[in-house]
Amino acid sequence: MAAGLFLATCPPAALAQCKVVQLAELPVTMENGRPVIGAKINGADVRLMLDSGAFWSVISYAKADELKLALAPLPYGSSIKGVAGDAKAKLARVETFTLANTPLKNVDFLVTSGSGALAGMLGQNILSLMDIEYDFPHGFVRFFHVEKCGDKALAYWSAGRPFSKVDLPRASGLRQSTETDVFVNGKHVKAIIDTGAGTVIDRQAAIRAGINMAGPDVVPGGSIYGIGSGSKPSWLATVTSFKIGAEEVKNAKLRIADLPTGHDMLIGSDFLVSHRMFVSNSQSKT
Numbered sequence: 001m002a003a004g005l006f007l008a009t010c011p012p013a014a015l016a017q018c019k020v021v022q023l024a025e026l027p028v029t030m031e032n033g034r035p036v037i038g039a040k041i042n043g044a045d046v047r048l049m050l051d052s053g054a055f056w057s058v059i060s061y062a063k064a065d066e067l068k069l070a071l072a073p074l075p076y077g078s079s080i081k082g083v084a085g086d087a088k089a090k091l092a093r094v095e096t097f098t099l100a101n102t103p104l105k106n107v108d109f110l111v112t113s114g115s116g117a118l119a120g121m122l123g124q125n126i127l128s129l130m131d132i133e134y135d136f137p138h139g140f141v142r143f144f145h146v147e148k149c150g151d152k153a154l155a156y157w158s159a160g161r162p163f164s165k166v167d168l169p170r171a172s173g174l175r176q177s178t179e180t181d182v183f184v185n186g187k188h189v190k191a192i193i194d195t196g197a198g199t200v201i202d203r204q205a206a207i208r209a210g211i212n213m214a215g216p217d218v219v220p221g222g223s224i225y226g227i228g229s230g231s232k233p234s235w236l237a238t239v240t241s242f243k244i245g246a247e248e249v250k251n252a253k254l255r256i257a258d259l260p261t262g263h264d265m266l267i268g269s270d271f272l273v274s275h276r277m278f279v280s281n282s283q284s285k286t
Contacts, residue, residue, distance in 0.1 A: 024100030040098035046119035053194025054123030
C-alpha cells in the first residue's frame, strides 16, 4: 500500500485550476537507517540528515569551524532538547545555502555537537516552506509548489491503488513538526513524522494504550540516541493493532522509551522506507 500521513493529492489534470509543480528532486541514501541528502553551505559540499522531526536545521560545531562560520548565542537560551537529552547550542547564519541547485540566502542554523560523519540536519525551517514528498522506497525526496488544489488528494503515483489521507494541524508560519493522529490498540495517540529517528512510542502513551510494561511480552530493546551525548533505554512490545490513516497493522512490534519531546510517538524512517508519503503543508494534510 502506498500510504503515508497524507498521501496527498490530485494529478493536475484532475482539477482545472489545480497546479502541482515539482520544484526539485534530491537523491536520498539511507545510512544507519537515516536518510541523507547532499547540499552546499557557502559553496562547500555538505551531507545532511533529512530530519522532519527537527524544528530547525542544525550544523555541527566541527563543520561550522571548518567552514569558518561566525557563531552567536541563541536568542532563547543556550541548549536544545532531543530524544536523548539536552545539548548546548549556538546560532550561525549561512550566507548561501544551496539545496537542489537552488541558493537560499541568509539561512540560520543551530550549531551543536554530534552528527558523526554528517555536517548536520535539515529541519522544518526549510522543509515546511514547501510541500514535500518522502519517496524513500525509491531513494528520493521531492519538493513541490501546490496551488488551487483545494482538498484534493495529491498521491499522484497511486494510479487507482488505495492510499491514506490524514489531516495535519493547521500551522501559521513555519511548521515546527509534522503531526498526525494514530491509534495503538484502538487508543488515540498523537504522533509526529520524524525522519531523523526510528519509530518509538512514549512509555506513558504506551501504558495508556494498554501495554503492560511489567508483562512478559515487553522486553529490553537497547538504547536510543539523539542530539546530545546521552542515551535512553528502550523496550520492545507487540501491540494488537497499530493504525495510521486507513492502514492498520495487526500484531505490530513497537519500540517504547521515555520521550522528553512532548510527543506521544515518533513515526520514523523505518516506517517511511516502505511507505511513500506526500506532506502537503499548503493543505495541512499528509
